[in-house]
Amino acid sequence: MNIIVCLKQVPGTNDVRLDPETGSLIREGVPSIINPEDRNALEKALLLREEHGGNVVVISMGPPQAEVALRDALAIGADEAILLCDKAFAGADTLATSFTLGSAIKKLGHFDLVLCGTKTLDGNTGQVGPQLAELLDLPQITYARRVEIQGEILKAERVFEEGYELMETRLPALVTVTREINEPRIPSIDQIMQSYREKEVKTWGAAYLGLYEHSVGLDGSATKMSKIYKPEFGKGKVEFIEGSMEDMAQGLLAKLKERNLI
Amino acid sequence: MEFKLTKEQEAITRMIREFAEKKLAPIATQIDRDAKIPPDIHPELRKLKLFGIPYDKKYGGGGESYIELVLVIEEVAKASAAVSVRLAAHYLAPISLSLYGTEEQKEQCLPKLCSGEDIGSLAFTEAATGSDPEAITTMAELSGDDYILNGSKRFITNAPLDGLAIIFAKTDNGVTAFIVNKNQPGYSTSKPWEMMGLRGGQVADIQLKDVRIPKANLLGPEGKGYRMLTELIAYGKLDMSACLLGIGGAALDEAIKYAKETTARGKPIANFQTIQWLVADIETQVEAARWLVYRLAYLASQGGDIRHQSALTKLFASEMATEVTSKALQVHGSYGYTKEFKIERLYRDARVGEIIEGVSEIQRVIIAASLLR
Structure with missing residues (x-):
């Protein structure tokens, strides 16, 4: 079984600081890590390789320093690593990123499965996996919290707020995974x-x-970023609406109506 | 001169930090409360290959240097100083063998120590010795091809855990080191001491009653045990300094976190100069200790005599840890004095630094002696 795992190097913090003048991320003093859900995707790939044999290739688009994330992935157990690195790739939105990743995957040739994290810590869009599946013309299952393969069939539990769906597809396919799918291993010295x-x-x-x-x-990007900023937190009152999804939705609706906002 | 870690060393720091934050930090309070490291932690440490980092691969070691070792101990100590001390104390046994062991002894003992199947200890201290080698009362008497050991040892870390102990005893020719299997008949340990800090480190007394050791287990030259001890303990001071560096780093992290998250009169206390000065002092002291420890690790990796440098490094690192945990506790105010906050544990854990592997006063004597002789 040949598995391709897409991963991204991200700042390992939720407390992202932005340069107020340029709007760019301040990376100084912030350690970089493999995006956590991508670590889960890699772990799933390694578990599938242990079960079915085969090869795991990790692929990442990023600046030269993203090599560190790929070295970490090799230490964790990937067989091969490819860094898509070119000044021309800079400033890519999710579409251009998916296109570049897709082109590299086509270049790799035969594969059975592409695994991605559902979202990244920094971008949080959840778009790259689905776009990549479309570009590669693959069936896709997103938000998977469980994946197993029997012969040519992949079965997955796709999680959403109030439950999960059992899905299955033929291989090759693309699956995006959530953090609950497994606990990623840590490599030895x-x-x-x-x-x-x-x-x-x-x-x-x-x-x-x-x-x-x-x-x-x-x-190659369909979207352009006009401004990036960190919201200022005011001193407003925070109110939690509790209950079932429906109760919370009704409660929110009532509050919005009360303030003539809708 | 290059003051930066290699990419490999950065990766080790990153991965061990991840392990420590995921697996050790969540149970560090429990370890401290119960004075016991849960049994499932040891296999995790073995899986990461943390027990033989600087030793030759032919003996099952990692083939790396003491720099990688101190980076590991530092990161583990940030999450749980008790676990880091298990590692630091363990290393005294493979260090002894690598420095003084015969080829046969290395081949026989190092693989199990490097894999963590055997946990190491070093036993010199007795109830009345302090740092005086002449006061040793444990005796080793030659009987045919064996030595028979009788006596007791005090405050020996890892003593109750299966593996090997390097035990110092007097023969007719003076203080001598022996390799002793901790499962051997006649070897027993007391209940672990209830300690103020580093709880979980399993520090106990050893009783030796007619422990029969083959001559082949005599380590190094007979009668030269004290000289060997001063060299070995220099490596112990390196590992302990790495623990103290981790404790200091954790104190800094806690001080910053508390200062940013806690507000007074509507503003984070980080905005107040009194807090800023405390945090600035903490980082200054931690960074000074860091580069002493890393340099000592570099010197240890080069071989040669590190007794002078290890004395001054341990002296500085231990006083740093006591002072910065105190300052970080001060940042927390009254809350720092409660068990609700990690800094309370760090403050207790740090204190032993000025006592273990030779009290600070002895370190000063060693430093002065090499400067003024």
Whole structure:
């Protein structure tokens, strides 16, 4: 079973600070990590490899320093790592990111399964997995909290607020996973050392993938960010509406009507 | 001169921190309260290969240096100083073997120590010794091809845990080191001492009653045990300094967190200069200790005599840990004096630093002696 795991290097904090003048993220002093749900996707890939055999390839689009996240993934157990790194990829929105990742996956050739985290800590859009599935023309299951494979069939529990759906699809497919699917393993000291001393992270650029600059990065993006800012928290009163989903929705509706907001 | 970790070392720090935050931090209060490390933690430490980091791969070690070892101990100590002390005390046994063991002794003992199947201890201290080697009363008498050990040892970390102990006893030729299996007939331990801090470290007394040791288990030259001890304990001071660095780093984290989250008169107390000064002092002291500890680890990895440098590093790191945990507790005000906050535990854990592996006063004597002789 050949499995591809897409992962992103993100700042390992919820307390993201922004440069007030440029609007860019202040990375100084903030350690970078593999996006937590992507770690779950990698863990699932490794568990499936242990069960069915095969190969796990991790792939990430990012700046040169994202190599660290891929080295971590190799230490954790991935067989191969590919960094999609090119100045032309900078400023990509989720569409351009999916397009670049999809192009690299096509270049890799045969695979049975693509696994992604559902969302990233920093972007939190949840768009890359589904867009990637569309670009690769794959069936997709999102928000999976359980995945198992029997022959050519993949079965998954897809979780949502009030329960879960049991779904199944033929392989190849793309699945995005949630944090509850498993507990990611931590590599031993010698696995960490091996990932740096004995393993390779391949770097692929736009030219290698045969991509034109206007189709990737900022130029290939369908959306443009006009401003990024951190909301200022005021001193307002916070009220919690409790109860079932329906009670909470009714309660919210009543509050909004009370203030003539709807 | 390069003051930065390699990418591999950064990765070790990152992964061990993740392990410590996920697996140790949530149970650190329980370990402290029960004075016991839950049995499922040891296999986790073994899986990460934390018991033989600087030793040769041919003996089952990691083939890395003391720098990687202190990074691991530091990160573990940030979450649970008790667990870090199990590691630090363990290492005294493989250090003894790597420095003084014969090839046969290394081949026989190091693989199990490096894998963590055997947990190491080093036993010199007795009820009346302090740091005086002449006061040792544990005796080793030659009987045919064996030595028979009788006596008792005090305050020995990891003493009740299965594995190997390096035990110092007097022969006709003076203080001598022996490799003793802790499961051997005649070896027994007291109930662990109820300690103020580092609770869970399993510090107990050892009783030795007619413990029969083959001659082959004599470690290093007979009668040179005290000289060996001063060299070995220098490595113990390195590992202990790494524990203290972790405790200091955790105190800094707690002080910052509390200062940012707690408000007074509608503002975070981090806005007040009194708090800012305390936090600034804490970081300054922790960073000074950090580079002493890392440098000592570098020197240890190069080989050679580290007794002078380890004395001054442990002296500084222990006083740093006492002072910064006190300052961080001060940032917390009355809350810091309650068991609701981690800083209360850190304050207790830090205090032993000025006593363990030789009191601060002895460290000063060692430093002065090498400067003024």
